[in-house]
Amino acid sequence: MVKKILISFCLSAVALVATAQNEPYRNPDLSPSERALDLLKRRTLEEKISQMKNGSPAIERLGIPAYNWWNEALHGVARAGKATVFPQAIGLAATFDNQAVHETFSIVSDEARAKYHDFQRKGFGLRISIYTVIRVGGEAWKLMEKTRI
Numbered sequence: 001m002v003k004k005i006l007i008s009f010c011l012s013a014v015a016l017v018a019t020a021q022n023e024p025y026r027n028p029d030l031s032p033s034e035r036a037l038d039l040l041k042r043r044t045l046e047e048k049i050s051q052m053k054n055g056s057p058a059i060e061r062l063g064i065p066a067y068n069w070w071n072e073a074l075h076g077v078a079r080a081g082k083a084t085v086f087p088q089a090i091g092l093a094a095t096f097d098n099q100a101v102h103e104t105f106s107i108v109s110d111e112a113r114a115k116y117h118d119f120q121r122k123g124f125g126l127r128i129s130i131y132t133v134i135r136v137g138g139e140a141w142k143l144m145e146k147t148r149i
Contacts, residue, residue, distance in 0.1 A: 026063075066124055073128045077111045080119070080126060084111060 024030055025039035039062065040048075047059050058066040072078050075092070076085040086092065086104050095101070112128055119126040 067119075067126065068124060073108050073112055076108055077115055077128065080115045083115070084108075 025035045027035065042062060043059065050057055055068050056066060058064060075088050077083040084107060092101050092104060116126045
């Protein structure tokens with residue numbers, strides 16, 4: 001009896017692994033849109049909501065690691081530990097120095113890559129947003145510093 005249960009368990013495990021490897025969201029031959037749509041269909045409402053928080057937990061059954069996406073790099077890699085902080089975009093623009101702006105973001109990109117690899121080693125993902133400055137409405141007080149793009 002124990003032998004039959006053990007054989008059934010082993011066969012079930014093999015079937016489960018084979019099925020997991022054939023899931024469309026894991027298939028690199030499909031387009032990113034097809035893979036994303038398949039992955040969205042597989043997630044529960046609770047899982048989708050949990051991924052909307054900056055400290056998103058892992059969804060182990062789908063192979064999605066935990067990650068913290070509360071970050072931006074408009075003037076340095078913020079909210080991911082220590083980093084160099086540069087003037088806000090309006091301050092950088094006021095320099096009228098294209099070379100200085102290029103050097104600034106060369107430094108920001110180096111730090112972003114280093115932080116990304118550090119987060120990967122710790123088992124986390126790292127998402128970095130870049131924002132633009134826009135004017136909303138006619139009054140000066142409606143000027144917004146950041147709008148996600």
